[in-house]
Amino acid sequence: MDHMVALKVFRTAVELGSFAHAAKALQLSPAAVSKNIGELERHVQARLLNRTTRRMSLTEAGSIYYQQVRRILDDIEDADRSLGALQNKPSGLLRVTAPVSLTLLTLSPAIPGFLARYPELSLDLALDDRRVDIVKEGYDVAIRGSDSLEESSLVARKLFTLDHVVCGSPDYIGRRGAPERPDDLRRHDCVQFTLSGHADEWAFRRGGEAVRVPIDGRYKVTSSIAVRDALLAGFGLSLVPRRYVADDIARGTLATVLDGWSAVETSVYAVYPSKRYLVPKVRAFVDFIVEIFARV
Template sequence: MDRFTALTVFRHAVELGSFAATARHLRLSPAAVSKNVGELEAALGVRLLHRTTRRMSLTEAGELYYESVARVLDELDDAEGMLDAMQGETKGSLRVSAPMSLTLTCFASAIPAFLQRHPELSLDLRLDDRRVNLVEEGFDVAIRGTEQLEDSSLVARKVMTLAHVVCGAPDYLERRGTPTHPKQLREHECVGFSLAAHAREWSFSKRGRELRQPVRGRYQVSSSLAVREALRAGLGLGMIPEVYVREDLAAGRLRAVLGEWTPRSATVYAVYPSKRYLVPKVRAFVDFLVAELAGLETAEG
């Protein structure tokens, strides 16, 4: 038995709540996870986990042992992190989850230059608009818009503010009219980004006044770029990050509506597991994002 591996497997099994999640996170087979825990229990001469087909829980001995194991492993991580930070070398494998629309629009073209600056770093960039579980799925960093972290062990660094705009194609506005107040959206076909909290209710502000307006429409889609295509085609109005349609607005393919009523902005964060000493590869990628995205913010953002 490799004692360090067994301790690591045991800790993650406790924190993730299942052998299957532990296997995915550590990239082991479920059989290997079970074997490591079983061998650790045999070596200690005590049962650490109560296991059934439906649930898993710590025994009394397991609770005491887990506290010591977690503390020791954290101290080892801190020691390694301190050395990495001192060496300052950006190397290794970095797994990042990022929204597809934001990535393709705002920073995908800069990734090659980032990797050229760090020749010993490999990047696995997964484009997915869903919210991933960093720990369970083994990501080093996730890019997301969020108001509250779902886990106190995570930290977040702001990378940009996404100002939104409500807009539509000129031919649609000619057919249906140009709204000047959010309440007039009730008379319009509204294309929704289905993964957003505001898919069915859009929020606005004007001189300190807040307003929420329910909207309706025949088309909901889980991609902001697909929303943009629908707007270009004249299907209706949409609330969309301004940077995604900046060129369309400048060229007249789309027109902003609602005058001084400003849609609510979204704050984009780089989220990563909390470490006393931030690993250089994570710091380098987050610094890269801040530099690339900050310049894309509008005056409102």
């Protein structure tokens, strides 16, 4: 048994949740994954994993062992990276996931310049508004907006804050009237971006007054671009990041309401796995998006 290989196989199987996924990630056969873990269990004289044809789970001993193995392998990777980061230029494949509207409006025009700066680097940029598990799905970096970032082992570097406005088309507001208070939204058609952390309740403040309004609109959608389309078509009102509709407001095709009230703010983060020494490609990209979003 190659002890180091067996430890890596065990860790990968645990983190990906199956022997098949571990085999694919490590470019091994499922039989080789099973053999390595079996030999590791014989070496430590304890059963580490409960496994059936349908699912796999850690035993109590396996859970304790996994925490130690993960820490040891991270330390080894960090030691290697601490020297490599001093010598290597950003290179290889960088996999990034980011929300659709924010990327198209702010980041994507600058991507060609970033790649020109690092000719040995390739970028696989997946635009997706859902909350991606970057460890399980193999991404190096995620750009993520959140009203309150959940606890995790990931590093989250704050980039900037998106303020929100309630807006709709002048035609809709002319037909239905402008709400004077947040509670008036109950009488309006409201479009909900269902992937946001505040889809079902919109919060407002004015001075010392705080109001929360439950929202249950006829149109719920997982794309903020689709929300904007509905507003432009005169369907209703929505709570949207100001950045996404700034040009429409300037042109007069959308208008804001409840201007005396401040709404929710969403912080935008660069999220990446916790490492003491970032690989050059991740460090270069994080520095790049910090630079870009500093202009927002």
